[in-house]
Amino acid sequence: MLLNAKAQRNYDGWLLLVFIIIAGFLIFIYKTLTPYQSNEASITGLSYFAEHSAPASSLSLTDILATPDSRWLTTENPVNLGMDDRGYWFRFSLPDKAAQQDHILEINYPLLDRVEIYIVDPGSQRLIKKAIGGDILRYDARELLVPTLAFELPEHAGRLDIYLRVESSGSLKLPIRYWQKDRFVSYTATQNLMLGIFLGLLCAIGASNFFLFITNRSKTFFVYSGYVFSLALTIAAMHGIGYAVIWPEQTWFQGRAVVVFANSTIMFAVLFSDRILNVSRFSRPLSRVLKALAVLFLFSLLVSFILPYGLLIRAFLIMVSISVIFALGVGVWIAIKGVKIARYYAFAWFILLLSAFAVSLDNLGVITSPVPSNLLLMLGASVETLLLALVLAINYSHNREQIFSIKEQALTQEKAMLKAREDLLNVQQQYQKDLEYQVQERTLELEVALRELSDANQELSNLNTIDPLTGIRNRRHFDKRLIAESRRSRREQTPLSIVLIDIDHFKKINDNYGHAVGDACLCQMALLLKDELKRPGDDICRYGGEEFVVLLPNTDIAGATQVAEAMRLAVTGKTLEIDGYQLHISISAGAACTVITSDNDETALFKHADKLLYAAKNNGRNQVKAELLSGQIV
Numbered sequence: 001m002l003l004n005a006k007a008q009r010n011y012d013g014w015l016l017l018v019f020i021i022i023a024g025f026l027i028f029i030y031k032t033l034t035p036y037q038s039n040e041a042s043i044t045g046l047s048y049f050a051e052h053s054a055p056a057s058s059l060s061l062t063d064i065l066a067t068p069d070s071r072w073l074t075t076e077n078p079v080n081l082g083m084d085d086r087g088y089w090f091r092f093s094l095p096d097k098a099a100q101q102d103h104i105l106e107i108n109y110p111l112l113d114r115v116e117i118y119i120v121d122p123g124s125q126r127l128i129k130k131a132i133g134g135d136i137l138r139y140d141a142r143e144l145l146v147p148t149l150a151f152e153l154p155e156h157a158g159r160l161d162i163y164l165r166v167e168s169s170g171s172l173k174l175p176i177r178y179w180q181k182d183r184f185v186s187y188t189a190t191q192n193l194m195l196g197i198f199l200g201l202l203c204a205i206g207a208s209n210f211f212l213f214i215t216n217r218s219k220t221f222f223v224y225s226g227y228v229f230s231l232a233l234t235i236a237a238m239h240g241i242g243y244a245v246i247w248p249e250q251t252w253f254q255g256r257a258v259v260v261f262a263n264s265t266i267m268f269a270v271l272f273s274d275r276i277l278n279v280s281r282f283s284r285p286l287s288r289v290l291k292a293l294a295v296l297f298l299f300s301l302l303v304s305f306i307l308p309y310g311l312l313i314r315a316f317l318i319m320v321s322i323s324v325i326f327a328l329g330v331g332v333w334i335a336i337k338g339v340k341i342a343r344y345y346a347f348a349w350f351i352l353l354l355s356a357f358a359v360s361l362d363n364l365g366v367i368t369s370p371v372p373s374n375l376l377l378m379l380g381a382s383v384e385t386l387l388l389a390l391v392l393a394i395n396y397s398h399n400r401e402q403i404f405s406i407k408e409q410a411l412t413q414e415k416a417m418l419k420a421r422e423d424l425l426n427v428q429q430q431y432q433k434d435l436e437y438q439v440q441e442r443t444l445e446l447e448v449a450l451r452e453l454s455d456a457n458q459e460l461s462n463l464n465t466i467d468p469l470t471g472i473r474n475r476r477h478f479d480k481r482l483i484a485e486s487r488r489s490r491r492e493q494t495p496l497s498i499v500l501i502d503i504d505h506f507k508k509i510n511d512n513y514g515h516a517v518g519d520a521c522l523c524q525m526a527l528l529l530k531d532e533l534k535r536p537g538d539d540i541c542r543y544g545g546e547e548f549v550v551l552l553p554n555t556d557i558a559g560a561t562q563v564a565e566a567m568r569l570a571v572t573g574k575t576l577e578i579d580g581y582q583l584h585i586s587i588s589a590g591a592a593c594t595v596i597t598s599d600n601d602e603t604a605l606f607k608h609a610d611k612l613l614y615a616a617k618n619n620g621r622n623q624v625k626a627e628l629l630s631g632q633i634v
Contacts (some may be wrong), residue, residue, distance in 0.1 A: 043092055043176045046079070047072040051087040061118050064089050064163060064222075065125060077439050078175035085310050088172060090164040094153070095120065104184040105162070108175040110240030111135070111258065117151050118163040129154050139248035146188050147240030147520075153178065169255070169310040191288065195239055202232040221276045227268035234261040253611045257260040259312045260304045266320050267297035277334050286330055289546040293323050385582045394513045467542040469519055470526035478541035478549055486602035489595055496602075497560035499550040500609040501567065504586045505619040506546035513581055522546065525585065528574060532567045557593040561626040564589040568624055586622035588613060594629035606631055 031242035049072050051059055072091065081088065094103075107115060112134050119129040133149045143429055144150040153160070166172060170201040179187070206228035236242040247253050251261075271294045273279070280287035297318065304312050337568040465477035474482075482498075489496040503525060522542075529548055530540050543549040550567075551561050568587055576583040589613025594605050614626040619625070 015191065027406060027432045036577035043077045043178070045074075045076045046077050046090060046092045046176070048079070048087040048091075049073070050084075051089070059087070059089070061120075061163065064091075065120070079173060081172040083170065083310060083314060083616055084172050085167070087165060087167045090166065090174065090550045092176075094162060096159045096176065102155075102181045103153045103178050104144070104174070104181050105151045105153055105165075105178045106184065107133075107174045108177060110148050110243070111168075111238065112149065112166055112168045113163075113255065114167040114175075115149055116165040118165075119156075120161040120163060121355070122159055122161045123155070128160070130154060135243075135251060138242050138251055145244070147192070147244045148188075150184070152181075160556050161329070169308060170258075170313050192241070195235075195241060199232050199236060199241070202228050202235075206232065220272065221255065223268055223272045223275060227265060227272055229262050230268055232265035234258065234265050237261055244427050255309055259309060259316055260301055261298045262316060262320070265306060266323055267301065268293045270294045270297065270323060270327060273330065277331065277335070277339070278575075279330060282334055282337065289326070290330070293326070297323075301495055302324075323535075331358055335496065367415055403462040416501075467526075470523050470542050472526045472530060473539060473541040475541060475543050478543065479553065480605070481539055481541075482550055482602050485551060486596045488553065490597060490601075493595055494554045495595050496605065497552040497555040497557065497594050498609040499552065499560055499564045499567075499590060499591045499607055500543070500606075500613045501548040501550065501564070501587050502613055502617065503546040504588055504617070509583065512585075513579075517578050518580060521576060521583060521585065524576050524578070525571065525587075528570055529567050532570055535616075557591070557592070557626055557628050560591040560593050561624060564591045572622065588616040588621045589624045589625035590614070590616055591624060593626075601629070 003327075014542065028080070048062070072200075078088070105117070109445055114134040114136050115132070117129075117131045117133070118127060120126065121128055131143050131151050132153065137146065140515060142149075143152060164174070166174060206225045209221045210224040212218070213225060233242060236246070239256075242257055243254045247257070270290050274287055274290040274294075277463070279290060299318060300319065415459050465473055465480075467474040485496055490493070504522075506518065506521075509521055526540075526548070528541060533540060533550070537553050539551045539556075541549050541551070550563065552563060555563075568589060571585055574585075576585060590609045592605050592609035592612060594601060594606075594608075596602060608629050614621050616625040
């Protein structure tokens with residue numbers, strides 16, 4: 001997408017305005033929240049103890065109080081132990097001034113699964129207070145209804161010892177702070193207001209692009225709105241706003257909300273990248289890779305409701321790092337090819353890459369970021385969202401200019417076509433005879449083509465009667481043959497037999513060895529059963545699943561029984577070797593025979609064979625049940 005110099009200067013000006021807006025918003029947040037944070041008290045003397053082989057329920061507060069100091073490891077606040085699903089105990093002391101006033105203890109990381117707080121009198125070792133928090137509780141069951149984990153400190157003269165037991169399937173981080181209650185309330189309200197403004201801005205961007213999708217029917221706007229809404233929900237889940245406002249009673253979903261919405265965000269972002277850069281115009285393989293990445297994130301989103309959160313978040317951090325680097329590389333490559341708009345796109349992904357890389361290292365415990373990872377990701381996502389919105393606006397503006405240009409060219413071409421049409425009418429009068437001759441010649445060619453097409457249709461009809469897996473005839477062919485042979489039996493008064501066969505315990509094969517082995521088993525069974533048919537008129541078809549049906553014209557019940565029994569013995573005596581497995585298979589069969597006398601006899605004959613098949617299966621399997629249709633003498 002090439003831009004002229006004037007348009008390039010205008011877009012650079014808009015880019016500068018975007019940075020001014022972001023910088024102003026961040027300075028405003030910093031100036032607003034800094035006075036509160038400067039008044040929070042610091043936590044010192046923090047140490048921790050990890051539960052190893054002992055289950056969580058075996059370590060009580062009494063056990064922890066009896067644990068020698070040599071087993072406690074000192075650490076700094078905020079704590080970042082990376083991905084670790086073990087239970088951890090933390091301890092620290094609060095000075096007298098914190099206990100003698102109305103204070104709040106806050107853990108500013110709302111994604112912890114379970115937090116148990118024990119407040120102990122250090123002199124008497126008496127438990128003063130116990131409280132539980134985290135994602136295991138409904139939001140309205142928390143002690144303080146705020147997005148972060150907060151607990152009120154009891155009024156007590158003297159020093160207090162705090163013991164925390166923490167479990168989390170994701171990152172185990174503990175940014176611990178304690179506040180005066182009035183300062184905490186003011187800070188929480190201000191922080192929620194800032195976050196609400198930010199999320200409101202994202203929702204406004206998403207809604208406006210969704211309305212543009214409705215009016216313009218451009219899928220690019222829909223994909224971008226999906227990205228923005230997913231990003232807003234991801235940030236809301238990371239900050240605990242989603243749990244507080246949107247799904248406060250869904251404790252199960254709260255434990256998976258971050259990875260669900262994060263996968264949705266990257267899926268829409270990758271699809272948006274493919275569409276906004278028109279990657280397929282430059283490289284179809286790269287476009288297919290981007291679509292494959294989107295499908296991968298969609299699959300990760302679906303399995304997020306099943307697999308453990310810890311495994312999913314590790315896999316997601318790896319996938320998102322690879323995807324962002326790949327998308328950034330595609331943007332840079334297209335920008336090098338002269339597409340100016342790709343520069344803004346590549347810069348947007350570069351900002352997100354830096355923030356996502358820092359967040360990944362912070363969550364894995366490799367580094368401890370001085371800025372909370374959720375705020376760092378919010379910053380990177382904010383810059384990327386606004387820059388991508390600018391890219392989308394530039395693309396839309398450029399497309400409109402192209403449409404106007406195309407319309408002008410179309411008008412010019414239409415005038416030329418009118419003149420050409422007049423010339424064509426003159427030429428048509430001069431060459432009318434030649435045209436009539438050519439029409440006759442083309443008509444003859446069309447008749448030949450139609451005959452060839454008829455032959456091809458006939459060949460296609462034959463192919464439609466072949467089962468694509470086993471290579472034998474399918475149910476459609478059987479239904480047609482059954483009608484034809486029934487009419488012959490009725491006309492010639494000859495017996496007609498049907499043998500219905502089912503593979504015993506086939507579901508266990510699929511469950512134990514996989515569907516690929518099951519499909520190979522069906523193919524070998526089809527060939528094995530087909531080899532037992534000796535007459536050209538006999539036919540075997542795959543009826544569905546693991547069921548086969550054999551049609552035996554002019555065959556009495558004894559002959560049908562003999563064929564079915566031969567097939568059963570052939571299968572029982574054969575060991576199938578598939579993918580290194582040796583399978584011993586058996587079959588059950590129901591054989592029915594009659595002379596067709598009315599229109600409904602063939603249906604009754606098939607149902608009777610099916611009934612006999614189920615009788616064989618219910619009687620222990622690996623056997624043949626044969627019987628004449630009731631009321632018939634053959």
